[in-house]
Amino acid sequence: MRAPGDILLVSCYELGRQPLGIAVPAAFLERAGFRPATLDISVESLDEARIASAKLVLIAVPMHTALRLGMRVADRVRAIRPDAHICFHGIYATLNADRLLGRGGARRGRADSLTGGECEPVLVALAESLERTLSGGGDHVSPIDIPGLETAAKSASPVLEKLPFPAPSRARLPVLGRYAKLDRDGVTGLAGAVEASRGCLHLCRHCPIPSVYDGRFFVVPEDVVLADVAALVDAGATHITFADPDFFNGSAHARRVVEALHARFPSLTYDVTVKVEHLLKHRALLPVLAATGCVFIVSAVESLSERVLAILDKGHSKADVVEALALTRAAGLALRPSLLPFTPWTTLEDYREIVDFVVTNDLVDHVDPIQLSIRLLVPPGSLLEKHAEMTPHLGKLVPDLCTWTWSHPDPRMDALHQAASAIVADAAMTHEDAATTFERLRVAATGVHRERSRDEKARRPKAPRLTEPWFC
Numbered sequence: 001m002r003a004p005g006d007i008l009l010v011s012c013y014e015l016g017r018q019p020l021g022i023a024v025p026a027a028f029l030e031r032a033g034f035r036p037a038t039l040d041i042s043v044e045s046l047d048e049a050r051i052a053s054a055k056l057v058l059i060a061v062p063m064h065t066a067l068r069l070g071m072r073v074a075d076r077v078r079a080i081r082p083d084a085h086i087c088f089h090g091i092y093a094t095l096n097a098d099r100l101l102g103r104g105g106a107r108r109g110r111a112d113s114l115t116g117g118e119c120e121p122v123l124v125a126l127a128e129s130l131e132r133t134l135s136g137g138g139d140h141v142s143p144i145d146i147p148g149l150e151t152a153a154k155s156a157s158p159v160l161e162k163l164p165f166p167a168p169s170r171a172r173l174p175v176l177g178r179y180a181k182l183d184r185d186g187v188t189g190l191a192g193a194v195e196a197s198r199g200c201l202h203l204c205r206h207c208p209i210p211s212v213y214d215g216r217f218f219v220v221p222e223d224v225v226l227a228d229v230a231a232l233v234d235a236g237a238t239h240i241t242f243a244d245p246d247f248f249n250g251s252a253h254a255r256r257v258v259e260a261l262h263a264r265f266p267s268l269t270y271d272v273t274v275k276v277e278h279l280l281k282h283r284a285l286l287p288v289l290a291a292t293g294c295v296f297i298v299s300a301v302e303s304l305s306e307r308v309l310a311i312l313d314k315g316h317s318k319a320d321v322v323e324a325l326a327l328t329r330a331a332g333l334a335l336r337p338s339l340l341p342f343t344p345w346t347t348l349e350d351y352r353e354i355v356d357f358v359v360t361n362d363l364v365d366h367v368d369p370i371q372l373s374i375r376l377l378v379p380p381g382s383l384l385e386k387h388a389e390m391t392p393h394l395g396k397l398v399p400d401l402c403t404w405t406w407s408h409p410d411p412r413m414d415a416l417h418q419a420a421s422a423i424v425a426d427a428a429m430t431h432e433d434a435a436t437t438f439e440r441l442r443v444a445a446t447g448v449h450r451e452r453s454r455d456e457k458a459r460r461p462k463a464p465r466l467t468e469p470w471f472c
Contacts, residue, residue, distance in 0.1 A: 193241040
């Protein structure tokens with residue numbers, strides 16, 4: 001079992017980034033003496049030779065898109081190597097345990113086991129148990145034989161404990177040039193992603209993380225973060241994305257990390273994700289971010305509707321968004337809001353307000369047009385699944401899509417979603433200027449065309465951004 005390739009780590013999609021979902025497990029496995037192979041199907045073809053040699057296939061599913069692609073990978077593994085043990089790991093593994101494990105049916109599930117949360121030691125235990133089973137003459141290992149995995153396999157309970165982190169192992173991953181890059185006004189540079197923390201303190205109802213971490217988060221030691229950054233810089237990175245769900249969950253830790261990063265790599269830039277309420281609470285840290293190389297902040301604004309924000313339990317108001325925008329601009333930082341414009345509670349006027357807010361606040365080049373077509377996703381186990389505001393709108397659970405269907409009480413909103421999705425898809429195909437796309441979206445929502453002024457048509461300085469616009 002210690003032969004190279006006996007274990008295959010598979011990543012399906014991580015926002016266009018070189019995947020931490022296999023770099024971190026690879027480091028844990030290597031520390032235990034294993035030599036796993038890796039495969040990232042977002043940039044590599046599905047290598048049947050790597051699958052054929054694998055006895056254990058670990059599929060990372062940190063997000064919904066990755067899960068749907070991962071299920072297809074599992075089907076191919078079953079066809080190519082039927083005796084391989086398949087384990088799904090990540091947030092969407094635990095949320096979709098019934099579907100992945102094949103509960104309630106006679107057929108073997110896509111997964112033989114699964115785990116989530118701080119699960120890397122469980123993956124090592126799985127590899128060690130499989131090794132023992134195979135050395136004893138067995139040809140397949142059951143989840144119940146694996147210490148620490150029985151609970152995960154039967155009840156999908158995540159692992160929530162502080163880990164002794166090694167630095168992620170990236171040597172076997174595709175080169176950074178195959179992933180999303182930083183674009184600063186048309187000049188691109190290689191980018192890599194690191195984690196300074198995992199999990200989240202907050203319980204936003206539409207987010208899958210609270211369903212797994214239940215308001216807990218775990219910091220990654222500063223020396224481990226800096227070692228990972230150093231490896232990415234050696235690989236050519238000039239920009240770092242901190243992939244933490246909220247960089248300010250541990251604000252003191254975050255400050256120490258960025259100050260140490262800047263002292264060691266003074267020309268390196270980075271971006272972070274921070275909740276609106278944390279931008280206000282920790283406003284004194286914004287100049288620190290600017291001084292240490294931060295070029296933009298992603299923040300989950302989601303909506304400007306007070307009702308929608310309350311149902312989602314976002315912890316901020318429209319006035320807070322306006323204040324956060326002013327604070328970041330005063331600090332010299334670009335704010336890139338993420339949006340959730342289609343929910344069962346969003347009205348047509350709410351949508352129009354979002355589009356107008358983006359345009360009137362000069363955020364056209366801070367918001368990727370696809371954000372104006374995002375529709376609420378309700379996976380199994382979501383905090384919204386049984387919420388009183390959600391249940392009247394729920395349809396059926398679609399297993400292959402791993403989500404609940406829902407319809408809007410106003411048919412115009414479902415029609416607008418279809419129209420917005422078509423506009424955004426067309427704009428992406430033709431590389432349309434964002435201002436033109438936002439005007440088309442505004443027309444779809446209002447039916448009225450507004451002629452742009454000469455200043456609006458003039459060339460605008462582009463806000464820093466990553467070249468991958470998708471995010472779930």
